[in-house]
Amino acid sequence: MALSKIAQEFAAEIRNHDWSDAPWRLDRAGHSRASDSNSKLTERALTDDEARRVKTNAMWVTAQVLGYNDPNFDVYEFAEACGVNTRNSRGGKNGGIDAGLRKDAYGRFMRPGTWKFDDEFVTTATSDFYHAGTDCDWFRRGYRGGELLRFPTDGEVPTQWERCGHCLPSES
Ligand SMILES: [Zn+2]
Numbered sequence: 001m002a003l004s005k006i007a008q009e010f011a012a013e014i015r016n017h018d019w020s021d022a023p024w025r026l027d028r029a030g031h032s033r034a035s036d037s038n039s040k041l042t043e044r045a046l047t048d049d050e051a052r053r054v055k056t057n058a059m060w061v062t063a064q065v066l067g068y069n070d071p072n073f074d075v076y077e078f079a080e081a082c083g084v085n086t087r088n089s090r091g092g093k094n095g096g097i098d099a100g101l102r103k104d105a106y107g108r109f110m111r112p113g114t115w116k117f118d119d120e121f122v123t124t125a126t127s128d129f130y131h132a133g134t135d136c137d138w139f140r141r142g143y144r145g146g147e148l149l150r151f152p153t154d155g156e157v158p159t160q161w162e163r164c165g166h167c168l169p170s171e172s
Helices: 005-016 048-069 075-082 095-099 137-142
Strands: 120-123 149-152
Touching: 005 048, 005 075, 048 075, 075 095
Parallel strands: none
Antiparallel strands: 120 149
16 A cells, blocks of 8 residues: 555655754754754754654654544555654564554544544444444444444444444434
């Protein structure tokens, strides 16, 4: 799955920016110490490790918005495009990259700027019922894997799914 155009562009900017003097200068986008004149060059610079952390945080906050807006978003692909290493010391996938995002076990992202999931009905293709959210016990017990399907709470849910009697008491 290729990154969306907007994700590629965010990644290109994050990769391109020299984060090593970020605490001491208001740097224009695309700043690089390599092209600083001597008078502008700050005395202090972050270590490689410190600059890597700043860049990784920039990647995460951007990824939160991208993931919230795009169900196909892949944070590993995005992080690599930003120039963030996604491998652990044994060469495997570093789970910490994914853990930096605010989302639930079903891949649903919290709304940017909040610690809340949007109000929406959720289900999966193989379910018979739709639920008020992924924290419904009956949803959790019945979950068989697969992609979460989401519907606005002020709209119609297709008739192939019935309301869950546990989390969505009857409307009458
Ligand atoms: Zn339910």
